[in-house]
Amino acid sequence: MVKLSKRLHTIASYVPEGAKVADIGSDHALLPVYLAQTGRVAYAVAGEINDGPFEAASKQVKEAGLGSVISVRQGNGLAVIDEHEVDVVTIAGMGGALIVSILEEGKPKLASVRTLVLQPNVAEDQVRHWLVRNDWVLHDETVLEEDGKFYEILCAYRHPDAASANRELYRPKRLGEGLIVESVELARYGPLLLTRGDAAFYDKWKSEIEKISHIIAGMTRGGTEAAYKRQQELLAERERIEEVLSCWQKVKPS
Structure with missing residues (x-):
């Protein structure tokens, strides 16, 4: 077999x-x-x-x-x-x-x-x-x-x-006491995955944070306006993932 x-x-x-x-x-x-x-x-x-x-x-x-x-x-x-x-x-x-x-x-x-x-x-x-x-x-x-x-x-x-x-x-879901995860984000994280306590879910998104941090670190300072805008987008994306994971850890099933 x-x-x-x-x-x-x-x-x-x-x-x-x-x-x-x-x-x-x-x-x-x-x-x-x-x-x-x-x-x-x-x-x-x-x-x-x-x-x-x-x-x-x-x-x-x-x-x-x-x-x-x-x-x-x-x-x-x-x-x-x-x-x-x-x-x-x-x-x-x-x-x-x-x-x-x-x-x-x-x-x-x-x-x-x-x-x-x-x-x-x-x-x-x-x-x-x-x-x-x-x-x-x-x-x-x-x-x-x-x-x-x-x-x-x-x-x-x-x-x-x-x-x-x-x-x-895909109805917006509340994580913890205040964080609302909208429909578009549910499609990204997975509406069912987000409600579970799977360690692999956490590890995947921690890995994504590391990838984003690596990209940001490699971006040169004083670049074009487009590069600066992209850097700000990545910073906001990283912050949002960190926020979601933080709330997810507090409410995840045991």
Whole structure:
């Protein structure tokens, strides 16, 4: 049986039993192979656009003897699946903007899909905004650290009243006695992540503070007006993250 990273194992845990899944950008098809080997899925499509990963995925599936369960296909995004072919789509290891582009361009292929499991490497807020605009509701989200990197995994469901559910999910939240986290910020931090006590959430945003501090330290004094404006924006961003984390620590669940 193939072994998965902590990141891929977490993604696998969100795939419902008996699902028909399409893994877009499947690379070596590790996720579909694992799901098939564990009997978690009835059928899977491993989609990959690039020649090398496509060939690696085909080899992986063949060596695992799973050609009757997993179809390896080469193509761009959701173009590799037919309408009503799958009920779960997983997309992992890409930037948030690219994931949004894949979902937007392939919307007709999502008609039968009931679960999206998405792991953007950056721009997670763009993915959350797309889900809201297209009547998907976050069922769960996880942040984890692996090999010095932080990953957010978002699981979204179809909902009979998505508009109402999302209004409630992204309603401005109060942290502590006075701090209000607005809807736009909830999309950045994660509306569910912000209500939990996960240590990885704190570590991720502490790491973000360090990155911002490093950028500020590298900015030269006496630069252009645009550079000064950017420096002030970064200082304000860092201060806000520190404020959110401070309040989050005081009210986080034990």
